[in-house]
Amino acid sequence: MAQADIGVYGLGTMGSALALNLADHGFRVAVTNRETDWIADFVSEAGPLAQHLVPAATLEQFVAALKTPRTILFMIPSGAPMDAMIAAVTPLLSDGDTIIDGGNADFNATRARDAALQGSGIHFVGMGVSGGEEGARHGPSMMVGGSDHSWVQLKPMAEAIAAKYKGDPCVAHVGPDGAGHFVKTVHNGIEYADMQMIAELYGLLRDGAGRNAPQIGEVFARWNAGPLQSYLMNISARVLQSVDPETGHPMVDVILDKAGQKGTGRWTVIEALKLGQSASAIEAAIAARGWSSEKDARQAGETVLAADAQPAAVPQDADLENAMLAGRILAHAQGFRLLQAASDEFGWSLDLARIAEIWRAGCIIRSALLDDFAAALRSDMPFGHMILAPRMVDMLAASIGPLRRVVAQAALAGVPVPALSGALSWYDTMRHGRGSTNMIQAQRDFFGAHGFERLDKDGKHHGMWMRD
Template sequence: MTKAKADIGVYGLGTMGSALALNLAEKGFHVAVTNREVEWIANFVQGAGPLGSQITATDTLDSFVSALKTPRTILFMIPSGAPMDAMIDAVLPLLEDGDTIIDGGNADFNATRRRFDRLSGTGAHFVGMGVSGGEKGARHGPSMMVGGSAHSWQQLKPMAEAIAARFEGDPCVAHLGTDGAGHFVKTVHNGIEYADMQMIAEIYGILRDGAGWNAPRIGALFEEWQSGPLSSYLIEVSAAALQTMDPETDQPMVDVILDRAGQKGTGRWTVIEALKMGQSASAIEAAVGARGWSSEKPTREVAETVLSAGTLPAEVPEGGDLESAFLAARILAHAQGFRVLAAASEEFDWALDMARISEIWRAGCIIRSALLDDFAQAFRDELPEGHLILAPAMVATLAKTIPALRRTVAAGVALGTPLPALSASLAWYDSMRRGRGTANLIQAQRDFFGAHGFERTDQEGKFNVDWPELASENS
């Protein structure tokens, strides 16, 4: 008996591709699968167990495409960059009008926009879809951020909503805009993730190095935070990791892990794109920088023996103070991320819905947290200047928690415990809350040495001034 045509094809049976294919099959969809390394295919089907009846295995690109219902929906879970471009070259001649290609990897949104434009006019459609939640999320319910045409979304929507994570019944997936919108939102999600992880690590650091707490004690504190406004997947992960013991040494697992963190580039992309648009996501920048500094382990070991700390007496804040400090910093880091999204939405004409983005991040993704429900509501209400930190609920929360963030950063500075992301968040808050900053002096400096001109507070237009000559300029 010949199997019916498949509802969707999944090309790429690595960790994420396999998990998504099984998720689709479990939700009742017929899935065609294939893989560049064909020997993986049989193992995948065998491991699918009873779900194997929902799967059609193919070993060539031609047979894979032929196994799909038209208009076809094909999800590629392959490395970004050149492999995706090569795959488009190979599959495009096999497609028909209305077929949709989906790139579900962590792609640079600029490349997604280019691929979207390349397929325009061919009859086929290109979708960039950010998928968050890791292997478990992909298997049981990820958060997905979709960018592409309205046609491709209508084709994909029933399947995407069926496999997505749900928050109180609401599927955590949305069509966010055209071309690279989905991949850009996923990039900023990852940037916020960098900041969140770094700030948690900084609080761990000040308790470990400043207060002398061991890892399990810090983990127990984080576990307590899970019952309050800081409840989140990353706090849950951190609490569990800190309380896990190494069976080989009977030491806390984190104490035998090398303090050198890797990165795949999405956090860096967030920073680059923010700066290109004239924004500064300083908490994310600090987190990306801290990962870079962590890689210089030999230098840090030498520096520890020769560089003076110059520390001052200080007390590490209590757990409640640290909880409030992190709450303030987490709000600020998210606000920076949303500001970058708003700038991109205007730059690329995406009309991003910040409330909906907050909602689809409430379950399934790595940065899911209790705060996202509050953010969604803030965006749905009247939002002064479109800025999250000016939402009445955020203003009230920050008023209560900023003093604790000040005390925490002050203690870190005095004790010589690095808090780059927490400090950056506070500095940004202090910059934004001042109606009169110090850029007037910078404008004076620029005009002094470069005649760049400046604006005045009392007159319209652009001005220059004849600044005094300096003795050093004549020597």
């Protein structure tokens, strides 16, 4: 039997979909799984694609089935399971072989695993995969981190199975060690912000304008035909127009308003703070999910906290649409700023424009705006801020007014819009050449003698403060 081009370990939802995608493109794929009874069922259900699959009952058989230098894709939980697998498989590998972690891993752990394998001849790749089960099966967006050697091995297969945008594969070797997993983490942070902003506009239309779910779905569907075209806007429109077969009510109306999260959004915020950045729209989205979990406390608050909201004009649909446009631009701008900060910190030399391009198809945050973002990221971008690129300055000039009106009217009506508010506050901070942190520096010097810089003199100074 001919040896396999690549091995896929882990036949869960994502692993099995990627294995079938590879087989669909003519690659021979060795497959195995910790629960070995899954293997025969998987091969049997693969139908005609089974001819491209090489099942292996043991790790030794799995490794032996691969062409050298070997490429092995692990689709297993990150953390301890991945570390255990590395320990088990490395004694079976040879110089030039590549291990790929295709899960949602903490990029710090990926960097540590890469460093631990340095000098062994074995290469380690952290690969972010976006698109869910459907994307994995028919074309995901992939963000690959690792050595040039490993990319040479992986590239033909990755480009074949990736989603295509006008023929361009939505996959790239973004940088070394943990770069791929970091880019995927920030992708997920942007995803959190986009989802939250859509939910906030849904809340305004529901609680402020009194519209029902199907009516709001129609609004979102109209928006999806314009500048806001995106995967998330499309599925949001479909969600709102879906009916629960048990009750006949809109499906969204029977869902408990408590949202979960798996950790990548939190990682984005944690790493932003470590790097001295503040992705306020993403932070607000993470916080909103946390607050949503306190359902009982919120219900108690509804009865005792002052209902001081004022009657406010419900924003026009056009204002809501443009508010979403501005919010999406600002959330992405914060994400790209974070990617640049990490690139500078870790010496990754990330190509931000190319990252925007590989998100144009296959991934969850694919949208019509990504071409604009890529163009802006390739243009003159003062101080490394996408919002200062001429293209973004013009787009924000046309949409920031509606965002301001929507946030103001929501505040008056007592409807929470934390992500939209966070995005607007960041925009306003960035357009104030003179801020208010001189007061904070004065406070710090008063109570801690931390010193401050002056506008008119160099060096560190202390104030002559009036004390009791």
